[in-house]
Amino acid sequence: MGPIVTFNLKRPDGSWFGYREVEKLASLSRIQLRTGCFCNPGACAKYLGLSHSDLLSNIEAGHVCWDDNDIIHGKPTGAVRVSFGYMSTFEDAKKFIDFIVSSFVSVPYQSGQVHLPRSIPYSSEGRERRLSTTAFRLKSITIYPIKSCAGFSVEGWPLSNTGLLHDREWILKSLTGEILTQKKVPEMHLITTFIDLSQGILFVESPRCKRKLRINLKSDSYCGGKEAMDLQAQRYEVQGYHNEVNIWFSNALARPCTLLRCSSSQYYSCLGKRGSVGMCRDVETRLNFVNEAQFLLISEESVSDLNSRLRSNVQKSSTGPQIQLNPLRFRPNLVISGGEPYDEDGWLSLKIGNKCFTSLGGCNRCQMINLDNQAGQVQKSTEPLATLASYRRIKGKILFGILLRYENDNEVGQEADSWLQVGQEVDPNFD
Structure with missing residues (x-):
């Protein structure tokens, strides 16, 4: 067996990159890593500096082996391991180092500030004036x-x-x-x-x-x-x-x-802090078997921007087929149109028709969006997640679309007039 390196990575502000984030991005670069506690919880706790009370707190928060809860209360619950063997080459090691540098190493600005690559650009300048004159419409409703x-x-x-x-x-x-x-x-x-x-x-x-x-x-x-x-x-x-x-x-x-x-x-438990990036599941409403929230909303303009970036990447590399994504590739409940790409990022709440919804923030995407289910066959690739990771990544999450909660005044069942209709106007309140 060759050398094994076990490590975690820190951001410039001292917070940790979760091992799931490292593993997800590595897979997009076709690098296979092992993450977690490697079936050795005692050594894991020792080298991560986890006390007995930390371990109990993690269990009470719902953490179990092989789950995605890589950071709890600001501390890592596991680590990343890269192994080199007899067949490994210098090029393998260089590919891994290049991946770490391009994905996680901070780059200083001239002012001395540091900038972490691949984070979401966002500016609220001029948004209030522009959004107040923009007409958003509900384009489709999908139930799963x-x-x-x-x-x-x-x-x-x-x-x-x-x-x-x-x-x-x-x-x-x-x-x-x-x-x-x-x-x-x-x-x-x-x-x-x-x-x-x-x-x-x-x-x-x-x-x-x-x-x-x-x-x-x-x-x-x-x-x-x-x-x-x-x-x-x-x-x-x-x-x-x-x-x-x-x-x-x-x-x-x-x-x-x-x-x-x-x-x-x-x-019955919460692993994050509501309102922060990578927040926990919605705790204020009833949920069926959803991952995080009642609704996922996608913008046609955001999908169009992503498609432009995918086409540009193909043209630069001169390899691979053209990719044209339909909004339903992301399994949204609601698709809207109007405005500019990623306008929805800054919405605090919105009305569709006369129904009110609260934005719970961005939806963290996983490899499932890389499955192309056309013509009855499943094809796996690194896209579009790899491209999204290049410009929609922040604090361990690759965000695309927003999560919503329906503000239902009726505590039980459904109201007689509580229907959504395609074509209804979408009226957002924004950050």
């Missing part, structure tokens, strides 16, 4: 009933106290308890969904199954009683289905799995 499966777009849809009615209300779980997502099971995009509200039925199809599955939205289709389940600092009450439903999904994914539906949820 089953987490990580394909969604469907509509002209109008009701709101509920969990967001869009029935959005991410179902989840697929392996027999070992693992939650299935496209990052691990890319074939999930082949499962298409549609909800007919008038019939009260969720329709599900897959090219691997001859029969279209019909799931009654009423509770009489469940099997067994409610059970508790913890996921991403959220405790859910879920209900399962008869074997017939589970067998259908097992055939669709070519692996045993079960379908679960959320009946209620309750937040």
Whole structure:
């Protein structure tokens, strides 16, 4: 075995880069690293300077092995490890050093200040005047009933106290308890969904199954009683289905799995500070099986700007196919148009029609947006995440789109007139 280097990186202000950030960016440069505590929590705690109370606090905050909680209370929970072996070359080492320099090393300005490369440019100068005369419109609404499966777009849809009615209300779980997502099971995009509200039925199809599955939205289709389940600092009450439903999904994914539906949820811990970059999940509203918040909003102009950058990168390198991204590649609930790219970054709140929403900040993107699900096949690449990392990265996050919370005055269920409609005006309040 060759030399092994274990390390963490610090920003100029003394805060730590999380090991997940290093690992994510390394993968975009096609560098494979190992991160975490490397199955040695005792040595990990010793060299990271974690006390017994730190370890207990991390566990109480929900930290477990292999999760993404790399910084808790300002301290790293693990480290990065790079290994060199018999087949490693000088070029391998140089590639790694070049990656560290280009992605993390600070560059001094002439004034003596330091600038960390690849951070989001943002200026509020002139925004108030310009945004007050800009017309934003809601261009599309998309619901994803089953987490990580394909969604469907509509002209109008009701709101509920969990967001869009029935959005991410179902989840697929392996027999070992693992939650299935496209990052691990890319074939999930082949499962298409549609909800007919008038019939009260969720329709599900897959090219691997001859029969279209019909799931009654009423509770009489469940099997067994409610059970508790913890996921991403959220405790859910879920209900399962008869074997017939589970067998259908097992055939669709070519692996045993079960379908679960959320009946209620309750937040029980928080890993971040609300209002900061990389904040924790929304703690003030009910959530279905979403990663962070009830809604994800994407701007057509921001996607257009990203597409221009992708085309420019291809022209500079003279290699690789042209990439033209559709906004739905990012699995948004809401797509808007109007204004300039990234106007949404500075919004504090907004109204769509007469419904009010609060912005919870930028959405941290992962490798899932690198999956191209065209023509029934899944192709993996480093784009668009690599390009986003070059200009949309801040404090360990690669941000694109914003997260929203619906400010629903009605505590239970949905209001009779709580519908969003494509074409409605979007009126933002901004930073």
